[in-house]
Amino acid sequence: MSVIKVELQNIEMKFQTVEGETEAIRNVSLSVEAGEFVSIVGPSGCGKSTILNILSGLNKSTAGQVRVNGRMGYMLQKDHLFEWRTILNNCLVGPEVQGQDMKAARESVIHLLKTYGLENFMHHYPNQLSGGMRQRAALIRTLAVNPDVLLLDEAFSALDYQTRLTMVDEVWTILKKENKTAIIVTHDIAEAISMSDRIIVFSHRPAEVKSIYSIELAQAGNPPLENRKDERFRHYFDAIWKELDVHVTG
Amino acid sequence: MSQVNISPERRDYLRRTHRKRMLVLITQLFILMAFFAVWELAARMQWIDPFITSQPSGVLKTLKSLHAGGSLYLHVWTTIWETFVGFTAGTAGGLLIAVLLWWSNFLSRVSEPYLVVLNALPKVALGPILIVWMGNGMGAIIAMALLISIIVTIISMLNGFLTVDQDKIKLLKTFGASRYQILCKVILPASLPNIISALKVNVGLSWVGVIMGEFLVSKAGLGYLIIYGSQVFKLDIVMASVIILAVAAAAMYLGVSYLEKKMLKWQQ
Numbered sequence: 001m002s003v004i005k006v007e008l009q010n011i012e013m014k015f016q017t018v019e020g021e022t023e024a025i026r027n028v029s030l031s032v033e034a035g036e037f038v039s040i041v042g043p044s045g046c047g048k049s050t051i052l053n054i055l056s057g058l059n060k061s062t063a064g065q066v067r068v069n070g071r072m073g074y075m076l077q078k079d080h081l082f083e084w085r086t087i088l089n090n091c092l093v094g095p096e097v098q099g100q101d102m103k104a105a106r107e108s109v110i111h112l113l114k115t116y117g118l119e120n121f122m123h124h125y126p127n128q129l130s131g132g133m134r135q136r137a138a139l140i141r142t143l144a145v146n147p148d149v150l151l152l153d154e155a156f157s158a159l160d161y162q163t164r165l166t167m168v169d170e171v172w173t174i175l176k177k178e179n180k181t182a183i184i185v186t187h188d189i190a191e192a193i194s195m196s197d198r199i200i201v202f203s204h205r206p207a208e209v210k211s212i213y214s215i216e217l218a219q220a221g222n223p224p225l226e227n228r229k230d231e232r233f234r235h236y237f238d239a240i241w242k243e244l245d246v247h248v249t250g
Numbered sequence: 251m252s253q254v255n256i257s258p259e260r261r262d263y264l265r266r267t268h269r270k271r272m273l274v275l276i277t278q279l280f281i282l283m284a285f286f287a288v289w290e291l292a293a294r295m296q297w298i299d300p301f302i303t304s305q306p307s308g309v310l311k312t313l314k315s316l317h318a319g320g321s322l323y324l325h326v327w328t329t330i331w332e333t334f335v336g337f338t339a340g341t342a343g344g345l346l347i348a349v350l351l352w353w354s355n356f357l358s359r360v361s362e363p364y365l366v367v368l369n370a371l372p373k374v375a376l377g378p379i380l381i382v383w384m385g386n387g388m389g390a391i392i393a394m395a396l397l398i399s400i401i402v403t404i405i406s407m408l409n410g411f412l413t414v415d416q417d418k419i420k421l422l423k424t425f426g427a428s429r430y431q432i433l434c435k436v437i438l439p440a441s442l443p444n445i446i447s448a449l450k451v452n453v454g455l456s457w458v459g460v461i462m463g464e465f466l467v468s469k470a471g472l473g474y475l476i477i478y479g480s481q482v483f484k485l486d487i488v489m490a491s492v493i494i495l496a497v498a499a500a501a502m503y504l505g506v507s508y509l510e511k512k513m514l515k516w517q518q
């Protein structure tokens with residue numbers, strides 16, 4: 001029996017603005033075990049980011065219960081590295097905000113930068129790095145506060161296709177190696193299948209859990225790029241594609 | 251970085267760009283000299299009336315006698331000091347108020363119409379009021395310079411603060427940042443280019459404010475010299491003051507540009 005890291009129960013979210021009320025999430029319950037990689041897919045604007053915001057504590061749900069066992073780390077679509085800070089200082093922004101012991105934090109960040117190939121770029125400014133390297137730096141910035149659960153919101157969609165495939169592989173390997181749990185929001189079905197143990201399909205807004213797929217490929221525990229070659233990959237892809245109900249009218 | 255092995259193409263390129271730069275510089279110097287030479291010549295040949303246009307040799311003579319009498323420095327320093335104080339107070343005060351308005355959404359919404367009106371109002375119109383309130387001395391002049399720059403600073407700074415990428419703020423919030431930390435770690439650094447450009451604008455505005463103020467009241471300063479010179483029809487004094495003013499204003503602007511280069515290293 002694994003430890004439950006994250007649990008959502010009957011989450012409901014209504015946004016109030018001057019223009020009116022938006023019901024973003026109607027009734028979502030889900031739980032994620034330690035070490036599990038769970039993807040959330042769903043139509044655009046259905047409330048995926050909102051779920052992550054609720055999980056991370058950025059937003060408070062209007063109803064329901066959030067139980068989180070451990071620290072959260074959030075990775076956004078763009079790297080949002082601060083142009084005025086060097087890569088090293090960018091990665092240290094989390095510990096800095098949280099008032100951690102900066103000497104220890106610095107050491108562990110430098111260690112991470114070394115491990116993941118950014119050693120020679122620590123003292124560079126972000127605009128001197130390629131898109132992939134920047135995203136890796138953003139991941140290290142997230143890891144610097146030593147989170148147990150990583151929330152990735154379209155974390156790769158700003159990258160070009162090739163970089164994206166490699167980054168997915170890299171990030172997956174890093175997160176597995178560091179024993180993290182991950183909740184991944186993506187609109188790329190193939191990416192979701194290749195990275196996750198489970199895929200949760202959301203309905204149109206207001207979001208509800210439409211269905212859940214446990215991904216069982218022929219070879220368990222392979223990195224994403226390998227998984228794409230798996231014979232069952234196609235089968236999952238078609239099923240989820242149908243589920244998402246994407247109509248192409250022409 | 252000194253490169254030991256420069257390819258011939260590179261050397262050619264460097265030589266070409268150097269030559270172009272020199273050409274621009276020489277032309278600039280030439281225009282300046284030609285301007286003064288033609289001015290002097292025209293005055294001597296009586297093509298223009300030096301009584302109302304002055305002439306470079308007369309300006310030089312005036313500068314010398316002002317220098318000998320020592321009053322030149324009194325006037326120059328008075329004006330520079332007033333400008334510096336007005337500029338610093340206007341910029342710092344504007345920045346501070348902008349931070350305050352960023353902090354409190356309520357305050358910023360309340361103050362909005364007032365700022366709009368104050369911004370539209372030509373501040374010079376307030377000059378006589380300032381003189382009545384503060385007396386005809388340095389205080390009124392500095393207040394003039396401050397007033398002319400502070401409102402623009404508030405408005406442009408606040409706009410800058412509010413357009414900082416929301417996702418950058420969100421990122422800091424995911425680490426649990428407080429509002430104060432968001433201010434110090436994102437809003438202010440991200441607004442640095444904005445702050446510098448406000449500095450540049452304010453340098454110019456402060457000169458305007460100070461000279462306007464000195465026109466209205468004052469017993470010393472370059473603005474005073476200009477008014478005095480024109481009243482007694484000594485155009486040499488007027489022209490000399492204008493030239494000093496141009497040099498001083500340019501020097502202050504260059505100072506800010508230098509600061510910009512130093513502070514925005516990461517932008518290159």
Ligand SMILES: Nc1ncnc2c1ncn2[C@@H]1O[C@H](COP(=O)(O)OP(=O)(O)OP(=O)(O)O)[C@@H](O)[C@H]1O
Binds near residue numbers: 047049
């Ligand atoms: N702060 C807010 N105030 C008002 N409405 C909001 C707010 N945040 C999100 N919404 C609304 O809630 C709905 C869900 O938004 P959300 O960003 O979670 O969607 P998403 O699934 O992440 O979409 P996408 O796939 O485009 O990223 C949208 O209709 C959005 O307009």
Ligand SMILES: [Mg+2]
Binds near residue numbers: 048049153
């Ligand atoms: Mg989203």
